[in-house]
Amino acid sequence: QNQQRTTEQWRQLDASHHLHPFTDTQSLNQQGARVMTRGEGIYLWDSDGNKIIDGMAGLWCVNIGYGRKELSEVAKRQMDELAFYNTFFKTTHPAVVELSHLLAQVTPAGYEHVFYTNSGSESVDTMIRMVRHYWDVQGKKDKKTLIGRWNGYHGSTIGGSSLGGMKYMHEQGDLPIPGMAHVEQPWWYKYGKDLSPDEFGVVAARWVEEKILEIGPEKVAAFVGEPIQGAGGVIIPPATYWPEVERICRKYDVLLVADEVICGFGRTGEWFGFEHFGFRPDIFTTAKGLSSGYLPIGAVFVGERVAQGLIAGGDFNHGFTYSGHPVASAVARANVELLRDEGIIDRVKHETGPYMQQRWRETFSQFEHVDDVRGVGLIQAFTLVKDKSKRELFPDFGDVGLMCRDIFFRNNLIMRACGDHIVASPPLVITKAEIDEMLGVAARCMETFERKLKDSGLA
Numbered sequence: 001q002n003q004q005r006t007t008e009q010w011r012q013l014d015a016s017h018h019l020h021p022f023t024d025t026q027s028l029n030q031q032g033a034r035v036m037t038r039g040e041g042i043y044l045w046d047s048d049g050n051k052i053i054d055g056m057a058g059l060w061c062v063n064i065g066y067g068r069k070e071l072s073e074v075a076k077r078q079m080d081e082l083a084f085y086n087t088f089f090k091t092t093h094p095a096v097v098e099l100s101h102l103l104a105q106v107t108p109a110g111y112e113h114v115f116y117t118n119s120g121s122e123s124v125d126t127m128i129r130m131v132r133h134y135w136d137v138q139g140k141k142d143k144k145t146l147i148g149r150w151n152g153y154h155g156s157t158i159g160g161s162s163l164g165g166m167k168y169m170h171e172q173g174d175l176p177i178p179g180m181a182h183v184e185q186p187w188w189y190k191y192g193k194d195l196s197p198d199e200f201g202v203v204a205a206r207w208v209e210e211k212i213l214e215i216g217p218e219k220v221a222a223f224v225g226e227p228i229q230g231a232g233g234v235i236i237p238p239a240t241y242w243p244e245v246e247r248i249c250r251k252y253d254v255l256l257v258a259d260e261v262i263c264g265f266g267r268t269g270e271w272f273g274f275e276h277f278g279f280r281p282d283i284f285t286t287a288k289g290l291s292s293g294y295l296p297i298g299a300v301f302v303g304e305r306v307a308q309g310l311i312a313g314g315d316f317n318h319g320f321t322y323s324g325h326p327v328a329s330a331v332a333r334a335n336v337e338l339l340r341d342e343g344i345i346d347r348v349k350h351e352t353g354p355y356m357q358q359r360w361r362e363t364f365s366q367f368e369h370v371d372d373v374r375g376v377g378l379i380q381a382f383t384l385v386k387d388k389s390k391r392e393l394f395p396d397f398g399d400v401g402l403m404c405r406d407i408f409f410r411n412n413l414i415m416r417a418c419g420d421h422i423v424a425s426p427p428l429v430i431t432k433a434e435i436d437e438m439l440g441v442a443a444r445c446m447e448t449f450e451r452k453l454k455d456s457g458l459a
């Protein structure tokens, strides 16, 4: 498909023209980008012919695995028939109607309405505007503040970055915008002290109540959270957290929003993360696994209460040229049908998820500087710590994480360092044999890492 060039030629041209996301371009151009050329199942190949285990499913998104021809065939057919038409101005088209009908079937009852976007960030920004418009229509104009968590990640648009709690993003672009508030994340390992996880879950949920009371319930529009904080380091809240947050939101009539961009479409072994944790959001945002990353598409699922409010509320002045794009919709539908018809999510819940969790614990708990080994379904992590016995983290959180991640990468295994959390989120089609292969490589890398840590004097 692409013109044949050497890796060096691709690197040079990339360095000359391409500004990468979340990247220090100057330092990347000194070392050169790794050129990924092909994908198949859980594997990637780079331009030097290395076969790589993609433990991150791209960016937490290639749930169906690489190379599924069913999706490319659907894309070609749709593109040849109707490559684009919009859903503004009283028009629709079969691809987006069929996708919408299917999505209403794979969500729990009560989520019958969906708004389309091109990404997770656009889904989050759509949700922000929806929530504020909803309260306006209810005659509660002051109810416009949204509460998120520190270190939460809700995308890179002005709204998503502001709602997210990553301070290093707020510093660029004079964020957050007004009407955003944050509470501490439910990270038991760091904040739990001598509380049990279940006790801590309630305490962390009560931080939301404190914030609502501090702002004033009549001013708070919604609380927004990822069922499991992904980019924030796979922070899995104790089981008591979300039911308590839901109770508090109902008590003060604050809308509850789940950001399912990572957890959605099977990552936890349920279709959606809120199903795993047992709560019901008023709205939830998705992208990534909706199309398995084959084409950009996002979707905002609106629960009955808000949907009726919006439908009765006149013109909702918001949307994108590509909202409900025909080819992206057709590919998303084929992807969701595969996830459903091949029983992939059920297998994550009953077979490969439990197996991964067991083997993940067996593989990593043994290492001196690894603690808080954790996971749900096929999203898992551990934290690199200075002293397990004291639950003491390394100073300069993040340095050893990068060191560890680079050892994996050099050994053709992609895992992610979020600070000093090492995380994996492989394609949901990973088999038990592939889990063994992946963790075999990872174990050898960890031995190298522990040696390097000692040699560096960091531990």
Ligand SMILES: Cc1ncc(COP(=O)(O)O)c(CNc2cccc(C(=O)O)c2)c1O
Pocket (backbone or CB within 6 Å): 059, 118, 119, 120, 121, 122, 124, 153, 154, 155, 156, 160, 226, 230, 231, 259, 260, 261, 262, 287, 288, 416
């Ligand atoms: C929970 C959540 N919400 C919104 C977004 C934004 O989605 P878009 O990127 O499609 O606008 C995300 C995206 N999450 C994301 C995106 C890129 C990189 C990484 C990483 O952890 O390296 C994570 C996400 O994880």
